[in-house]
Amino acid sequence: MAGSRDATASATHALPIQLTVVVPTLNEVGNVEELLRRLAVALAGVEWEAMFVDDGSTDGTAELLTGIAQADRRVRLIRRVGRRGLSSAVVEGALASTSPVVAVIDADLQHDETVLPKMLAAIERDGKELAIGTRYSAEGSTGDWDAGRLRISQFATRLASPIMKTRLSDPMSGLFAVRRDVLLEAAPNLSSVGYKILLDLVASAHRPLAVVEIPYTFGTRQSGESKLDNMVALEYLELLLDKSVGRFIPVKLIQFGVIGGLGVGVQLALLYLGYDALQLPFRTAMIMAVIGAMTFNFTLNNVLTYRDRQLKGAKWLTGLLSFYLVCSVGAIGNVGIGSLVHQQLGGVALSGIAGAIVGSVWNYVASGWLTWTRR
Incomplete structure (x- = not known):
């Protein structure tokens, strides 16, 4: 003692x-x-x-x-x-x-x-x-x-x-x-x-x-x-975005949206490749293009947007499948909201933008919860 x-x-x-x-x-x-x-x-x-x-x-x-x-x-x-x-x-x-x-x-x-x-x-x-x-x-x-x-x-x-x-x-x-x-x-x-x-x-x-x-x-x-490494520049830009507009729009949503915009370009390129270059039926070429764009979006988001929760190995494959599911539901919402806005207000551009926004927000929220969830 x-x-x-x-x-x-x-x-x-x-x-x-x-x-x-x-x-x-x-x-x-x-x-x-x-x-x-x-x-x-x-x-x-x-x-x-x-x-x-x-x-x-x-x-x-x-x-x-x-x-x-x-x-x-x-x-x-x-x-x-x-x-x-x-x-x-x-x-x-x-x-x-x-x-x-x-x-x-x-x-x-x-x-x-x-x-x-x-x-x-x-x-x-x-x-x-x-x-x-x-x-x-x-x-x-x-x-x-x-x-x-x-x-x-x-x-x-x-x-x-x-x-x-x-x-x-x-x-x-x-x-x-x-x-x-x-x-x-x-x-x-x-x-x-x-x-x-x-x-x-x-x-x-x-x-x-x-x-x-x-x-x-x-x-x-x-x-x-x-x-x-190359991620340092991205993280620096994320910090600047978070401190300037982060109070209004989540930075990950901005990244998700930018990658989604790139995915549109990938989808169009694959559609052209399948329909015009490979002479595939339009429906087949469209399915190929959509799957390719979703795979592109998932891969880039996994490496960049959600690198703090990055999926590897078998989890990468299950994550990709869940991302396909999320985006499929998002596509239905995209079409549904776009059609509703077109019926009520008219205007192709406005309807398309409304549907795209709803679909994108759904994809962001749902994939963050289901695909890149924190366990």
């Missing part, structure tokens, strides 16, 4: 954590130990913890961190199953912390950890709500980026300007610190889409934030592979 009381007393008198550093990871086994070493040096004199959020690493990252955390109480680990995404990982890590200030840094060693004490001081001492590391200042630098990557980043920054309540020189930055209460205030409005959690934060906050920008030089990845 005496030993238990001593342990409780020791824990009670431990200094409170000043800073939680959230580190999203996915296959970063070669970097985490070096990152922790650098954090220990940079944050000497600061009561800190590192909150690693792992999205199903297969290279031993989570196992390595588990061993480290058992020996070092400053290291904590959240293992996520069936969920991925840097932004949502950051949000989960921040919500699991209790410190008054939360910082975010990548595990790939490309961010400069030595600016973290400046960020903490700006928030604790100077009363700032948000401190960001910027690559776009006189003292900052994008490092060894080529001209093409720099132009893309600058263009993305300009696209973000209309949705930002707080003006930032580098809203794409993944290195920043924020008061935890500010993040909690914005949390219900966060999209948690893609990689740009800082942009999501300043677009979701109810007001402009008191911010300071601290220059740093973007480094070079030392180990592992970059997580940037």
